[in-house]
Amino acid sequence: MNSQIRPxxxxxxxxxxxxxxxxxxxxxxxxxxxxxxxxxxxxLLRAKKGISSDNRLKEFFGLKLFExxxxxxxxxxxxxEVLDGNLEEDRFGLTDVNYEKLVKxxxxxxxxxxxxxxxxxxxxxxxxxxxxxxxxxxxxxxxxALSVLLHVSTAYSHCDxxxxxxxxxxxPVPPEKILDxxxxxDDDTLDSVFRRIGQHPNSYxxxxxxxxxxxxxxxxxxxxxxxxxxxxxxSLEEPFAGWIDNFNGPSGLFVxxxxxxxxxxxxxxxxxxxxxPVDLVVNLILAVGWYHGEQNKCSKLTIYHSTTGSVNPFxxxxxxxxxxxxxxKIPFERAYRRPNVTLTESSFLHSWWxxxxxxxxxxxxxxxxxxxxKKPRIVRIYDKLHRTMDILGFFTSNEWQWSHRNTxxxxxxxxxxxRELFNFNVRRINWHQYIDHYLLGAKAYLLNEDPSDIPKAKxxxxxxxxxRWAFNTAVVIVLWRVLIAKSQFARNLWFFxxxxxxKLIRFFRLSSAV
Numbered sequence: 001m002n003s004q005i006r007p008x009x010x011x012x013x014x015x016x017x018x019x020x021x022x023x024x025x026x027x028x029x030x031x032x033x034x035x036x037x038x039x040x041x042x043x044l045l046r047a048k049k050g051i052s053s054d055n056r057l058k059e060f061f062g063l064k065l066f067e068x069x070x071x072x073x074x075x076x077x078x079x080x081e082v083l084d085g086n087l088e089e090d091r092f093g094l095t096d097v098n099y100e101k102l103v104k105x106x107x108x109x110x111x112x113x114x115x116x117x118x119x120x121x122x123x124x125x126x127x128x129x130x131x132x133x134x135x136x137x138x139x140x141x142x143x144x145a146l147s148v149l150l151h152v153s154t155a156y157s158h159c160d161x162x163x164x165x166x167x168x169x170x171x172p173v174p175p176e177k178i179l180d181x182x183x184x185x186d187d188d189t190l191d192s193v194f195r196r197i198g199q200h201p202n203s204y205x206x207x208x209x210x211x212x213x214x215x216x217x218x219x220x221x222x223x224x225x226x227x228x229x230x231x232x233x234x235s236l237e238e239p240f241a242g243w244i245d246n247f248n249g250p251s252g253l254f255v256x257x258x259x260x261x262x263x264x265x266x267x268x269x270x271x272x273x274x275x276x277p278v279d280l281v282v283n284l285i286l287a288v289g290w291y292h293g294e295q296n297k298c299s300k301l302t303i304y305h306s307t308t309g310s311v312n313p314f315x316x317x318x319x320x321x322x323x324x325x326x327x328x329k330i331p332f333e334r335a336y337r338r339p340n341v342t343l344t345e346s347s348f349l350h351s352w353w354x355x356x357x358x359x360x361x362x363x364x365x366x367x368x369x370x371x372x373x374k375k376p377r378i379v380r381i382y383d384k385l386h387r388t389m390d391i392l393g394f395f396t397s398n399e400w401q402w403s404h405r406n407t408x409x410x411x412x413x414x415x416x417x418x419r420e421l422f423n424f425n426v427r428r429i430n431w432h433q434y435i436d437h438y439l440l441g442a443k444a445y446l447l448n449e450d451p452s453d454i455p456k457a458k459x460x461x462x463x464x465x466x467x468r469w470a471f472n473t474a475v476v477i478v479l480w481r482v483l484i485a486k487s488q489f490a491r492n493l494w495f496f497x498x499x500x501x502x503k504l505i506r507f508f509r510l511s512s513a514v
Contacts, residue, residue, distance in 0.1 A: 001417045005290040010037035013145075015106045017087070017136070018113030019043040020056060022246055023152065023232060025065055027110065027282045029239055032076040033069040034421055035286075041079055042102060044113070046086040046093070057082050064445070068239045087113055087132040088124075091139070103142045108289055111136055112152040116248060118202040118391045122194040126182050129207035130175055130214060137219045148223045148293035150285055151215060155230040155274065155307050155402055156395070157208040160199040163401045166303040171213040172197045178210060201394040216301060225292050229281045229306040230402075231395070234438045236277035236429060242441025243278070250275055250319075253392070255442050256385055258327045260337030260464065264353030265389065267343050267396030269317025272309035274400070276426065277434070281306045284407070284424040291410055304410065305402040308426040316396055317343060322435050330439045331457040333449050336378075337361070338464040345397070358382050 009031070018024040031038055045056055061070065061077055069076055083102075085092040091099055115128045133151070140149050158169045182190060200206035215224060233251070234244040244251050250273070256262035284306050292302065308314065320343040327339045344350050359382065366376035411425060419425070443449045449457070 001415050003417045003421055004294075004415060005287060005418050005422055006035055006037075008290040008294045009035035009108075009286075011039045012107045012147075013040040013042070013105045014038065014108045014110065015042045015044070015102055016110045016112070017044045017132075018111070018152070020045055020048075020060070021112060021114075021116075022244075022248075023112050023229075023278060023281060025060060025063070025245070026235065026238075026243070026278050027112070027285065028060075028080070029065055029069055030279070030282050030286065032066075032079070033072065033239065036073060036076070038079055040081060040105065042106065043080055043082050044085045044087075044092060044094075045082050046084065052084075063245070065239060065243055065245075087128050087135075090135070092132075092135060099139070102139060104144060106143050107145050107147050108293060109136070109140055109143075109146065109149045110152070110285060110289070111150065114152075114208070116204060118204045119387070120203050121187065122190050122203050122207075123182060123187055125203040125207045126178065126210075129204070130210045131179060131182075133211045133214055134179070134218065137215070137222065140219070140222050146223065148225060148289050149219070150289055151211075151224065151226045152281075152285065153212055153226050153228045154205065154208045155228040155305060155400075156205045157212055157228065159201070159205050159394075159398075159400065161400070163403075164305075165403045166305060166406045168212055168216045168301065168303070169209075171209050172200075172206075173210075175210040175214040175217075202391060220301075223292065224301055225288050226301065226303045227281070227285055227288060227306060228303060228402075230274040230276050230308065232278050232281055233275040234277065234434075234441045235279040236434060236437075237423070238279040238283075241434075242437035242439075242444070244438070244441045244445055247446065249392070250438075251442060251446065252385075252388060254323060254439060255332075255446060257323055257341045258330075258332045258335065258339055258439065258442070260335045260339045261381065261385060262341050263357035264350050265320070265341060265343050265396065266345070266347065266350040266393050267316050268345055268399075269315065269320070269343055271316050271397060271399040272313045273316045273319050273396070274307050274309040274402075275314070276306050276308055277429070280424045280426060283422040284410075287410055287414060287418070287422045287424065291413060302406060304406050305404050306407070306424065307402040307404065308429065309399065310401050310404055312426050312429055312431075314431045318431070319435070322432055323439070326436050326439050328461070330436065330443060330451075330454060331461040332443060332447060333453060333457045333460060334447070335457075335461060335464060336365075338461065338468045343396075354386070358386075 014031070016024060016027065019028055028041065028043070031041065043057070048056060051059070057080065060066065083094060083098045085094045111133070113128070113132065115125055140146055155164065158164050161169065181193070185193065194203060194206060197206070200209065212226060215226065231249045233249065234242050247255060253262060253265070284304060288304055320341060324339065324341060342353060362378040362382045365378040369376050369378070407424070411419070414422070440451055444451055
């Protein structure tokens with residue numbers, strides 16, 4: 001049986017924003033590998049840290065992510081044309097020539113660019129996540145051959161709802177009013193406005209909510225589809241299991257736990273950790289593009305949820321337990337302490353662990369570094385970790401249910417060949433195996449450690465365990481000696497225990513002799 005999706009992308013011209021992001025890189029690799037007859041991919045990139053947009057593209061193709069497709073098709077990158085631009089600028093900072101190219105040639109637009117920082121300043125979050133969407137609508141409205149516009153949102157854009165349907169919800173305030181107010185409000189006032197509007201925990205989810213409302217009102221004439229992924233994690237299968245290139249979301253927590261830095265996490269053990277592998281998100285995007293672009297089924301706005309909790313739930317408690325188990329099998333070579341993380345709903349216990357398992361050891365470690373003439377850094381690492389934990393606490397303590405009727409319907413519309421080539425069926429995920437691959441990926445691609453050195457890492461882990469045991473033993477002995485010296489009751493108790501032990505030993509010796 002032949003693929004239906006592959007031929008759809010043949011001889012098509014795509015415009016992709018966010019190609020340098022996590023989803024964007026995997027999307028480009030998938031297109032080059034599985035849709036080799038794509039005519040052209042226009043990629044919006046900006047120069048960064050003195051590196052030109054063209055050189056940034058060359059760096060991408062040096063990543064292990066692209067090894068497989070480069071081996072199969074050494075010249076595959078010739079279909080990509082980089083357009084130097086910036087979401088913060090008018091018309092994305094494109095030249096007139098490049099803007100006109102997009103208007104004349106593009107058939108498919110995939111907009112995945114956004115700031116994903118939960119603590120982003122409201123002004124910048126509005127510019128990147130909302131105002132850029134308005135500029136994209138204006139651009140797409142001029143395109144002469146557009147068949148589908150795919151907007152990548154987030155499943156948490158309406159996290160003020162417990163049950164989230166595949167529909168647009170009214171935003172707390174009309175997006176055009178916020179964009180107008182942004183022009184004359186100073187940063188402090190804008191920050192204050194954000195804190196008072198709605199029930200969103202951060203600027204990311206709020207601006208994603210506003211962007212969806214803007215699309216619903218200003219892009220009604222466009223062939224628009226919205227995809228809402230939940231927490232995007234390492235790849236499940238493609239191009240290989242465990243690919244990850246950032247410390248966002250669970251990746252940073254897994255690394256912090258494996259390094260022995262994270263000892264306590266506040267959250268509900270029964271709440272669902274809705275993580276979605278990045279390759280399943282990409283496959284859904286491409287399948288949605290085929291279905292709505294090929295069959296012109298964009299007469300009304302359609303939304304697809306790329307989530308796992310409603311059909312294949314994995315709870316934070318189960319995840320914490322399996323991460324601890326996997327770390328023993330896949331330890332990190334540069335672990336700072338013996339890994340041991342606790343998930344608790346109690347604010348008191350969490351604060352206790354933060355003081356005695358995070359802050360006190362951090363200050364002791366930094367004191368040791370200073371004595372060695374090195375720059376202290378552990379307290380700074382914990383400060384950053386605590387800020388991340390505070391931001392993620394909302395998501396680890398609550399849970400949501402997402403409907404998936406549209407996603408299931410699309411799956412049923414695909415033939416068996418496309419279900420294998422463009423798999424987005426979350427029911428197939430084996431979570432325990434996925435976490436093992438996730439940690440291997442974090443070890444290899446985030447920490448740059450060789451997976452073949454796991455025996456060496458296990459030896460280091462045993463050494464940390466011995467250090468921990470010796471330290472605890474020493475603390476108990478010192479405390480007990482101090483207690484004996486200060487308390488007559490403690491001395492009497494100690495002598496009683498020794499006398500009892502001596503009598504028991506003599507009793508068992510006589511019994512064995514008889």
